[in-house]
Amino acid sequence: MSDSFINLSQTDFEQVKISLTDFIRTKPEFSDYDFTGSAMSTLIDLLAYNTAFFSTYTNFLANESFIDSAQKRDSLMSLARLVGYTPRSRIASRAVLNVTSSSSTLPANTVFSGADTGYSFITLESQILEEVSSGVFGGDVTVYQNSNVLKTVNTTYSFGKVVIPEQADISSLTVSVGGIVYTEANRISALGPASKVFFIDPIFSGAYEVSFGDGTYGERVNDGSNVRVEYLTPNGVNNANGERSFTSNAVTSINVVSESYGGSERETSESIRRNAPSYFQAQNRAVTANDAEIVFKVDNPEVYDATAWGGEDNNPPQYGRLFLSTIKDAAGTTFSAEELSEFGAKLQEKTVVGILPEFKDRSCYDVNVTSGTLIYDPVINSDGTGLNGLTSTKLIEYDPACSFRGVFPYSTITSELVNENPAIRSIDLDIDISGSFSNETYNNSDVVRNLYISFANSVKKNSLFTDFFFISESLGEPENIGFLDDDGDGFIRLGGVNSGRIFNYRLGTIDYSNGNITILGFSDWDTQKAITDQGTKDLTIHCVPESRAVQAKKQATYKLGTVASIRLSQ
């Protein structure tokens, strides 16, 4: 239909061309606009092309202007800079070694070669070793992976800035002016004209720049000053993690205290997109649990992952505490007590007064597939052979593996099974979650038998049950085999399997909304008998979650547990 106006809502070439043609159709002067060879058609093509080009360009421009839609790393870096977020650079892998030497000093830049990974590690600073025996000095040293035997030094100071290449680990950055060491500025409000600080900001192509104060906020550094910037340039990054075999000519013996860890590539674009707004929201202060998590991870780039939660979410609650759980690599290796203590002290500077950060190991519960029904097409697979194995393989593929914020993606698993194998017409799985208490741990007479589970997922009423476990002979139960269940009103009961009798109607409590289970002073659990009976398992408490998409929250993480064979049906 002809329009006497140009429709601006369409922006691709063909639509713009139609819009222009419709417009010219209303003008009496020209009639050849819709014949390809005409001059009018050629001009319309050019106009449409020009419009399409600029609409595409404008679309790119608009996308790159917002952190949600920016695609180029440069744009994300620039947008992150606006909210004061410095994207994480490459991080050098590090290891802690206990060394002995005939010299009392281990100089900076001492090289340690890694035989497993093939990368070299160096010491950053000169370290004094203690005398452990006559003429033998020793101590723990931290070594960092670096591409050279020395830290890279940059003294190119022009236009008030020093550019640090994208290969650098900026957490290792040291800056000195005229021999005086400057510190990195975090809060501009705390600075004065004489503050010897430097600023670090992300710039184009993943590089960073070091700049100094303007004379009001931070001391001004004049052109021509002797500025020295040193940093690690790790080339191994995550490939240098896990090194356990170190050799060096500078020391007599080496014992590995902590194998190399923490090496990682620079922060990905998606990570910048997610973390920059969170960091801005936190304002560099750990007020809420989410703040603590992001501030902790930004301040400690060697941390692989971490989660934080308030003590009020614990079972039992511990008010006035901030809890964190952190790991140093994908395998879930934990940090040493000394390292956690350092992390805690650093984080406490940013928490609310009176709130103490405390580190806890994550709890890893099981997601079990207890049964299920698979309906298959006998035309494609006559007897359903291999479908149980296929289901197990798919479940293993989506094992949350105790990861923080991991999800057991039930709907993805079932839909992929149906979509990928034409023999499967429908599949339905029954899921429960479980936590175990070791007979060995609770056998000692000094141990108070208080059992706590915090599944951090809603569970169904009357769904609690336990695996086979022994109870005290004094209860008079044949075979002494007991069970736990819940009464649907939030109380946990203790009963005997063979007699069906309930011995205790108020053994513990269960909060269905968050899966908190509390059993205090469980003296009727016969742990000794369980230990002497070789075939007996630990006390394992199961619950059926409200949602089969079980997700890790706070300290509660999940892994795939037992997978029962599922029923096949045509």
Added chain:
Amino acid sequence: MAKVTDRYRYSDLDFNFARSANGDVARKFDDNAIKQSLRNLVLTNYYERPFRPSLGANLNSVLFSNFSQGDMGEIRSGIIKTINEAEPRVILLEVLVGFNEKTLTLSVSITYNYLDTEDTIDINIERVK
């Protein structure tokens, strides 16, 4: 002002952008507009028009080759295909293609029928070096 299109079936811009008597850009009408269109189509090369990569007879691509009878046939069929697809106002009667090796000129003669009137346009492309 009288509508020119009342008297002419087809009207188009003059591609030379010459000025008319009233100072406005000149136009071409009916058979002249069609001749301009045919010439434009034949002289258009592949990828010249945006988003229409295969429009045109693509004569430039063959201009610097050693002409053979096969090349002539290829040029001719390209011209016929282009006009049949893009210029529905004419009935194509004949296309002749020749190459003068002395003057290095490619000559195309197109005979067509427009509103029961037979007409011919000649297009010459010269290789200057």
